[in-house]
Amino acid sequence: MKLQLALDRMPKGDCFQVIEDTKESIDWIEVGTGVIKEYGMEIVRDIKKAFPQKTLVADMKTCDAGKHEASQAFEAGADITTVMAFSANQTIKDSLKVAEDCHGRIMIDLLGVKEEARIRELSDIGVDLVSLHFGKDMQEAGDLQEDDLFSLVHHHPYLDVAVAGGINLDSLSSILNHQPNTLIVGSGITKSTDRQGTAAKMKERMKNHEANNSNRQR
Numbered sequence: 001m002k003l004q005l006a007l008d009r010m011p012k013g014d015c016f017q018v019i020e021d022t023k024e025s026i027d028w029i030e031v032g033t034g035v036i037k038e039y040g041m042e043i044v045r046d047i048k049k050a051f052p053q054k055t056l057v058a059d060m061k062t063c064d065a066g067k068h069e070a071s072q073a074f075e076a077g078a079d080i081t082t083v084m085a086f087s088a089n090q091t092i093k094d095s096l097k098v099a100e101d102c103h104g105r106i107m108i109d110l111l112g113v114k115e116e117a118r119i120r121e122l123s124d125i126g127v128d129l130v131s132l133h134f135g136k137d138m139q140e141a142g143d144l145q146e147d148d149l150f151s152l153v154h155h156h157p158y159l160d161v162a163v164a165g166g167i168n169l170d171s172l173s174s175i176l177n178h179q180p181n182t183l184i185v186g187s188g189i190t191k192s193t194d195r196q197g198t199a200a201k202m203k204e205r206m207k208n209h210e211a212n213n214s215n216r217q218r
């Protein structure tokens with residue numbers, strides 16, 4: 001199980017500092033959408049240069065012009081780039097083709113998806129990595145509705161599933177019970193007064209959970 005650190009709404013220097021603080025515990029680094037909007041593809045390039053051993057996710061949240069945006073992300077050094085699930089199938093197919101050519105991956109952001117039928121369509125066009133996403137603004141209205149989110153992928157055990165949306169040390173245990181492949185954590189780490197300790201505790205709990213549930217499936 002991977003821990004993906006999401007860098008959102010912070011200045012460039014802070015992004016590098018948080019990675020430094022947490023690098024022993026995190027597996028994947030996500031350059032957040034807002035950070036890319038602020039600093040452009042340059043920050044993706046710079047983070048890959050500074051931390052080449054980490055898997056880098058560019059949270060492009062592409063919804064059109066899939067070929068162009070996926071190329072931008074991979075050329076800048078991303079290993080994975082995100083595309084919104086509501087995009088046209090052509091956008092998703094084009095992104096997947098670029099990913100294949102660049103030896104990268106596409107993570108489909110399921111923000112707003114409510115019907116399992118869309119997951120089936122996505123699988124049929126070759127999607128293999130999705131993120132269940134309870135958005136920042138949705139979090140204003142309440143906590144992540146885990147059962148609803150995970151029910152979308154329940155019948156798709158072959159999908160790699162990431163989950164995001166206000167995950168912190170308190171909510172971690174119940175999320176782990178759903179056996180995601182990747183946990184995406186932003187403010188739960190970046191806003192902690194002890195980022196290093198928080199990331200380390202999360203990773204330790206993830207490892208313990210895996211060790212105790214090695215034969216369980218999602």
Ligand SMILES: O=C([C@H](O)CO)[C@H](O)[C@H](O)COP(=O)(O)O
Nearest residue numbers: 006136164165166167185186187
């Ligand atoms: O993708 C994200 C969101 O849309 C803001 O851009 C976040 O990276 C994701 O939700 C994780 O952040 P937290 O909810 O703060 O853990």
